[in-house]
Amino acid sequence: MQNWVKGAVIALVSVAGTLAISPMIRGPVEGRTPDTNVLRTADGKPNLNGIWQAVGSANWNLQDHQARTGPVLELGAILAVPAGLSVVEGNEIPYQPWAAAKQKENYENWLSRDPEVKCYLPGLPRATYMPYPFQILQTGNNDILMAYEYASASRVIKMGKVEPPPVDTWMGQSAGRWEGDTLIVDVTGLNDQTWFDRAGNFHSEALHIVERFTPVSPDLLDYQVTIEDPKVFTRPWKIQMPLYRRQDKGAQLLEFKCVEFVEEMMYGHLRKKTGNEKPFSAARMRWP
Amino acid sequence: MSLAIAATVAVAALVAAAGQEHAAPANTEVAKNWTPPRTPDGAPDLQGIWTNYTGTPFEVPDKSDKPEFYAGDLDGTGRGTGPSSFLNDTTDRQLTKATSLVVDPPSGRVPIMPWAEERRNYKLAHIQDDWVNFTAWERCITRGVPGGIFPAGYGSGYQILQSPGYVAIVYEMIHEARIIPLDGRPHLGGSFRLWNGDSRGHWEGSTLVVDITGYNDKGTVATNVATQRVRAIPQSEELHVVERFTRVDENTINYDVVVEDPKVFTSPWKVAMPLHREPDYQMFEYACHEGNRAVPNTLSGGRARDKGAPSTETQ
Numbered sequence: 001m002q003n004w005v006k007g008a009v010i011a012l013v014s015v016a017g018t019l020a021i022s023p024m025i026r027g028p029v030e031g032r033t034p035d036t037n038v039l040r041t042a043d044g045k046p047n048l049n050g051i052w053q054a055v056g057s058a059n060w061n062l063q064d065h066q067a068r069t070g071p072v073l074e075l076g077a078i079l080a081v082p083a084g085l086s087v088v089e090g091n092e093i094p095y096q097p098w099a100a101a102k103q104k105e106n107y108e109n110w111l112s113r114d115p116e117v118k119c120y121l122p123g124l125p126r127a128t129y130m131p132y133p134f135q136i137l138q139t140g141n142n143d144i145l146m147a148y149e150y151a152s153a154s155r156v157i158k159m160g161k162v163e164p165p166p167v168d169t170w171m172g173q174s175a176g177r178w179e180g181d182t183l184i185v186d187v188t189g190l191n192d193q194t195w196f197d198r199a200g201n202f203h204s205e206a207l208h209i210v211e212r213f214t215p216v217s218p219d220l221l222d223y224q225v226t227i228e229d230p231k232v233f234t235r236p237w238k239i240q241m242p243l244y245r246r247q248d249k250g251a252q253l254l255e256f257k258c259v260e261f262v263e264e265m266m267y268g269h270l271r272k273k274t275g276n277e278k279p280f281s282a283a284r285m286r287w288p
Numbered sequence: 289m290s291l292a293i294a295a296t297v298a299v300a301a302l303v304a305a306a307g308q309e310h311a312a313p314a315n316t317e318v319a320k321n322w323t324p325p326r327t328p329d330g331a332p333d334l335q336g337i338w339t340n341y342t343g344t345p346f347e348v349p350d351k352s353d354k355p356e357f358y359a360g361d362l363d364g365t366g367r368g369t370g371p372s373s374f375l376n377d378t379t380d381r382q383l384t385k386a387t388s389l390v391v392d393p394p395s396g397r398v399p400i401m402p403w404a405e406e407r408r409n410y411k412l413a414h415i416q417d418d419w420v421n422f423t424a425w426e427r428c429i430t431r432g433v434p435g436g437i438f439p440a441g442y443g444s445g446y447q448i449l450q451s452p453g454y455v456a457i458v459y460e461m462i463h464e465a466r467i468i469p470l471d472g473r474p475h476l477g478g479s480f481r482l483w484n485g486d487s488r489g490h491w492e493g494s495t496l497v498v499d500i501t502g503y504n505d506k507g508t509v510a511t512n513v514a515t516q517r518v519r520a521i522p523q524s525e526e527l528h529v530v531e532r533f534t535r536v537d538e539n540t541i542n543y544d545v546v547v548e549d550p551k552v553f554t555s556p557w558k559v560a561m562p563l564h565r566e567p568d569y570q571m572f573e574y575a576c577h578e579g580n581r582a583v584p585n586t587l588s589g590g591r592a593r594d595k596g597a598p599s600t601e602t603q
Contacts, residue, residue, distance in 0.1 A: 270587035
């Protein structure tokens, strides 16, 4: 075989192999030769500082989903659900049978059950791909802060060895380490109150996730998460999506203190009536 | 001169002018025989976990105070926020004891306009009517800036992290991550009215100076009972706050803050207090709104009262 043909075949095989292992790969595979185009800190680590955001509709539904009408008739196209390709490897979330039934029930009761409706803390990995920016603040040689615009949520990723989390929490405990150019974050101590998306995908307090943030270029991160929860799923599963740097001039996190936006919904029936209330219209709602 | 530098200089000049006008100089003297640490990019290093437990009352108490009304401090001693006032703090912290955290005016009393006290009194007397009468803390929105750094008695951890061009303060209570840009960018435009205002920082020697404007008028200057009479005092859109963080030794940041709001206070006033380094302090998630029973229970008590239910005192 001529050398150029051999080369082409090897290239094709290797591309096919990569695709077979992980059909959605857009960024580098872990362990790949470091990209010289990656920004670095003084000590040679990838520099992840900046404001990032997922673009896409994973927060609506991690899996393949068509566009559809939203829950409020009067909002027409505004709250209609955008279509999106699956971020789940193989598009299958391996629920145990009872859990598949519960997810369906969650979906049908989305508005009364989704913790996002009530401005509750988003948990992980959902915080990463909500439709709001988040900021990574990487210190010289220590902890890494990820601050999310949504609900003023944040987490400090402790680098190195950490004690087991003392209690379960909404945002869990994040322990980080570098593996080549990938920031690996092991998250444990999550409670069972958060969801993965607006489609009712859920987990138990046995959830354990491992996140991988790998810089692809100065303005693009590859985000992969392995999700395991033996109480809910039959096997670990993976999601992957790109995270983009916000390029807006003067970009900064702004306040999205949404508690204020849900008080009427949560407590309105308990307020003393003055007679001067601005009435709500009787919006027509239906879901699913 | 670049625009950024010009802006920094302008802000510094304004801050300096404000400082000369009404504030006693900050205690920014760094301890002898101690070399202040620097971050890898050469900035003064404030990083670590800090707490603000104190044995010093917020204000100097006065006979005219009604602590049982706004602070729940029945004996009116103006106690601080350490073990003497909060049983759940069982540590053996050595708490500082001074006359008051308010150091200017020299009386140790915040110069609150009468209307603002009346507003506070009305709101605190009507928390059973509407959630807007609570402070933003009970509503689980925020403790505000600078209110979030005033002592509360628990949940008092603050983690400071730094990257080139930024200082971030993670507040344990109400889980806020306040990110302060240091690149000299201007304040946000006037249409932004934020609960915590808009923070812009710069270094003056080893002192981090943060200038905050752009507040909404829904928040309050302080939220917790430990702030006594100042708790639930409203803030206006003209609130302007200048904070100074100076690490004076390995284990101490001197924090001082000048608060001015010409609609609420007759003159600017200043609080000075230390933040103590506590590397082993465990910051817990403060998922406040997620478990907020105070607001709905208080309101529902009010509606029961409206229907003639006996008050709890008679049961």
